[in-house]
Amino acid sequence: xxxxxxxxxxxxxxxxxxxxxxxxxxxxxxxxxxxxxxxxxxxxxxxxxxxxxxxxxxxxxxxxxxxxxxxxxxxxxxxxxxxxxxxxxxxxxxxxxxxxxxxxxxxxxxxxxxxxxxxxxxxxxxxxxxxxxxxxxxxxxxxxxxxxxxxxxxxxxxxxxxxxxxxxxxxxxxxxxxxxxxxxxxxxxxxxxxxxxxxxxxxxxxxxxxxxxxxxxxxxxxxxxxxxxxxxxxxxxxxxxxxxxxxxxxxxxxxxxxxxxxxxxxxxxxxxxxxxxxxxxxxxxxxxxxxxxxxxxxxxxxxxxxxxxxxxxxxxxxxxx
Amino acid sequence: xxxxxxxxxxxxxxxxxxxxxxxxxxxxxxxxxxxxxxxxxxxxxxxxxxxxxxxxxxxxxxxxxxxxxxxxxxxxxxxxxxxxxxxxxxxxxxxxxxxxxxxxxxxxxxxxxxxxxxxxxxxxxxxxxxxxxxxxxxxxxxxxxxxxxxxxxxxxxxxxxxxxxxxxxxxxxxxxxxxxxxxxxxxxxxxxxxxxxxxxxxxxxxxxxxxxxxxxxxxxxxxxxxxxxxxxxxxxxxxxxxxxxxxxxxxxxxxxxxxxxxxxxxxxxxxxxxxxxxxxxxxxxxxxxxxxxxxxxxxxxxxxxxxxxxxxxxxxxxxxxxxxxxxxxxxxxxxxxxxxxxxxxxxxxxxxxxxxxxxxxxxxxxxxxxxxxxxxxxxxxxxxxxxxxxxxxxxxxxxxxxxxxxxxxxxxxxxxxxxxxxxxxxxxxxxxxxxxxxxxxxxxxx
Numbered sequence: 090x091x092x093x094x095x096x097x098x099x100x101x102x103x104x105x106x107x108x109x110x111x112x113x114x115x116x117x118x119x120x121x122x123x124x125x126x127x128x129x130x131x132x133x134x135x136x137x138x139x140x141x142x143x144x145x146x147x148x149x150x151x152x153x154x155x156x157x158x159x160x161x162x163x164x165x166x167x168x169x170x171x172x173x174x175x176x177x178x179x180x181x182x183x184x185x186x187x188x189x190x191x192x193x194x195x196x197x198x199x200x201x202x203x204x205x206x207x208x209x210x211x212x213x214x215x216x217x218x219x220x221x222x223x224x225x226x227x228x229x230x231x232x233x234x235x236x237x238x239x240x241x242x243x244x245x246x247x248x249x250x251x252x253x254x255x256x257x258x259x260x261x262x263x264x265x266x267x268x269x270x271x272x273x274x275x276x277x278x279x280x281x282x283x284x285x286x287x288x289x290x291x292x293x294x295x296x297x298x299x300x301x302x303x304x305x306x307x308x309x310x311x312x313x314x315x316x317x318x319x320x321x322x323x324x325x326x327x328x329x330x331x332x333x334x335x336x337x338x339x340x341x342x343x344x345x346x347x348x349x350x351x352x353x354x355x356x357x358x359x360x361x362x363x364x365x366x367x368x369x370x371x372x373x374x375x376x377x378x379x380x381x382x383x384x385x386x387x388x389x390x391x392x393x394x395x396x397x398x399x400x401x402x403x404x405x406x407x408x409x410x
Numbered sequence: 411x412x413x414x415x416x417x418x419x420x421x422x423x424x425x426x427x428x429x430x431x432x433x434x435x436x437x438x439x440x441x442x443x444x445x446x447x448x449x450x451x452x453x454x455x456x457x458x459x460x461x462x463x464x465x466x467x468x469x470x471x472x473x474x475x476x477x478x479x480x481x482x483x484x485x486x487x488x489x490x491x492x493x494x495x496x497x498x499x500x501x502x503x504x505x506x507x508x509x510x511x512x513x514x515x516x517x518x519x520x521x522x523x524x525x526x527x528x529x530x531x532x533x534x535x536x537x538x539x540x541x542x543x544x545x546x547x548x549x550x551x552x553x554x555x556x557x558x559x560x561x562x563x564x565x566x567x568x569x570x571x572x573x574x575x576x577x578x579x580x581x582x583x584x585x586x587x588x589x590x591x592x593x594x595x596x597x598x599x600x601x602x603x604x605x606x607x608x609x610x611x612x613x614x615x616x617x618x619x620x621x622x623x624x625x626x627x628x629x630x631x632x633x634x635x636x637x638x639x640x641x642x643x644x645x646x647x648x649x650x651x652x653x654x655x656x657x658x659x660x661x662x663x664x665x666x667x668x669x670x671x672x673x674x675x676x677x678x679x680x681x682x683x684x685x686x687x688x689x690x691x692x693x694x695x696x697x698x699x700x701x702x703x704x705x706x707x708x709x710x711x712x713x714x715x716x717x718x719x720x721x722x723x724x725x726x727x728x729x730x731x732x733x734x735x736x737x738x739x740x741x742x743x744x745x746x747x748x749x750x751x752x753x754x755x756x757x758x759x760x761x762x763x764x765x766x767x768x769x770x771x772x773x774x775x776x777x778x779x780x781x782x783x784x785x786x787x788x789x790x791x792x793x794x795x796x797x798x799x800x801x802x803x804x805x806x807x808x809x810x811x812x813x814x815x816x817x818x819x820x821x822x823x824x825x826x827x828x829x830x831x832x833x834x835x836x837x838x839x840x841x842x843x844x845x846x847x848x849x850x851x852x853x854x855x856x
Binding site: 374 | 492493494526529531532620621624646647648651652655656657659660664666669682683684686687688690691694695706707708709711712713715716718719720722724754757758761764765847
């Protein structure tokens with residue numbers, strides 16, 4: 090027996106496989122669906138078991154122009170941020186993202202209070218602009234999400250989108266919509282394994298299939314709570330591989346959102362002369378956060394900077410080799 | 411990993427002579443397993459058995475020291491696969507590789523750049539704490555010269571050359587410093603081992619194939635060098651990462667002595683972004699030394715921060731100092747927000763206050779590193795504590811008004827707090843994410 094065989098851990102469980110996106114033949118209009126999960130090993134440990142699906146990278150796209158994103162990020166994205174359609178198109182065609190994560194920020198009562206009708210229009214336009222799978226993310230205002238997301242779900246019926254987020258206190262409306270329209274769901278559980286399980290149980294009690302749930306344990310940026318998320322994700326992965334079916338859902342991480350919030354990514358040169366090149370700082374903060382969370386076990390990484398998408402995909406390719 | 415009583419029993423004389431004070435050898439073995447007896451109590455144990463038993467008491471991953479004095483780097487002696495199982499103990503050395511083919515000005519610039527790789531994060535100094543010189547010139551003279559010049563950094567050194575005689579020459583300027591000699595291979599190990607033994611230096615062994623690596627470390631150990639570091643860098647990130655993980659598992663779970671050493675890996679790659687990604691992967695997964703050619707602060711700060719994050723003891727909540735923190739260009743009329751000293755809570759609040767662009771003070775109350783809800787439930791965030799904080803000298807000195815914003819989750823303490831402190835209590839949002847809006851609207855109009 091070789092050393093690598095000797096080192097093998099015998100896991101009994103596996104991460105669930107979740108498909109995002111449906112082709113014409115499957116009732117949608119996507120060019121192809123993308124499958125995540127399925128791992129029977131620790132992340133990228135090919136010697137333990139063959140790895141079926143690689144983690145995927147989504148571009149975070151807003152339905153309104155962000156007004157407080159740092160300059161280096163805005164420059165890299167260019168004018169596309171003025172329209173979610175152009176932004177999404179560029180994300181797939183130029184930046185090389187596997188899919189789009191559309192955040193309906195403008196529907197939030199504090200950030201424009203756009204109507205469900207506006208949101209439906211955006212969702213339809215983004216679906217028409219690219220043939221990549223779509224994640225639809227509400228504004229995380231319970232009442233507004235319950236008003237907007239069911240309409241978006243209906244408008245995207247059959248596309249097998251990934252929709253979120255549901256929480257312990259607010260899940261029934263969106264679960265019902267996703268059952269009716271064939272979408273998958275993201276459950277939000279702030280760095281807490283028990284809450285994550287609880288949400289999975291609640292959602293499944295409504296008849297929602299386990300293989301359409303993705304967990305969002307919240308994300309901490311490098312230097313801002315990364316270690317909590319890292320360990321929660323590792324614990325979740327070990328539990329799932331050890332046979333805990335309520336932890337077997339794949340994981341999504343909001344890497345860009347958190348990394349670009351860090352002071353190291355935002356501070357202008359005058360404020361942080363010792364931290365080095367302002368243009369690279371935020372980008373590298375995003376890449377480092379992404380790579381660390383890949384190691385902990387992440388299935389979808391949502392990123393913001395085009396170069397972070399490139400570097401992260403490049404790293405995933407190397408890790409899958 | 412400790413041996414079981416029966417394994418120990420097999421190594422004892424089995425004479426039941428009672429000289430150790432125990433009625434039988436098996437009883438003595440059981441005491442040894444529970445560490446209630448010492449092997450010295452048995453006068454008849456053979457030298458081989460003694461060596462074997464003493465070896466089993468050693469940690470599964472050897473602690474290896476590079477360098478001497480205050481700046482020495484200690485790596486290895488890790489006990490778990492996952493930080494959530496306990497903690498990681500010896501943070502990896504992170505350093506720059508300096509080639510020996512630079513002209514004088516370029517070398518001076520490189521050394522200066524490396525010297526600047528130190529920062530303060532969360533009140534802790536973090537820095538690049540090792541430096542390597544590589545014999546790119548393939549000549550002895552420039553290598554020795556560069557090694558001598560790099561001494562200025564006062565960091566533990568890694569001497570990298572495929573020619574042991576070049577390392578021997580460079581060691582002349584490293585008296586008493588125990589640099590890491592890099593690296594023995596299957597073909598050259600004898601010369602490297604002899605050098606490491608003579609100079610009492612730790613030795614890196616490079617061989618990406620684990621079976622060959624284990625065989626190699628056995629030979630080197632027999633030649634008298636015990637302080638080894640396993641360099642498993644290959645041209646495949648995937649293979650390197652798997653080797654690092656497998657070595658950790660074999661050492662900890664299978665008690666495999668021949669791989670029971672700390673590891674190292676080098677971030678290769680054409681661009682800094684590629685190198686960064688590789689170094690991050692190696693820091694997360696088990697490398698004891700991570701080297702690359704990156705030497706700019708924006709490249710190294712993320713690596714040092716990642717190391718700091720992952721080597722934080724997860725059993726101890728990290729805390730910020732309980733005091734008054736200004737965020738932005740504050741005045742004595744700026745709002746005052748109360749939160750706890752759990753660092754994740756504090757940094758979340760700080761981030762949102764910063765994002766609001768409303769200059770504000772954050773008043774951090776000592777809740778022993780617990781979050782708002784936990785602290786409140788455990789009586790660690792009370793109206794008495796907040797009152798004491800509001801009456802502190804720091805607050806008197808900096809803040810001219812008497813309005814305090816408390817977290818939405820502890821709204822119920824408003825009445826008691828108003829009464830005790832005499833301050834006007836404003837109830838803020840439950841989640842920090844609501845702060846920008848709160849500060850821009852409620853505070854401004856209040």
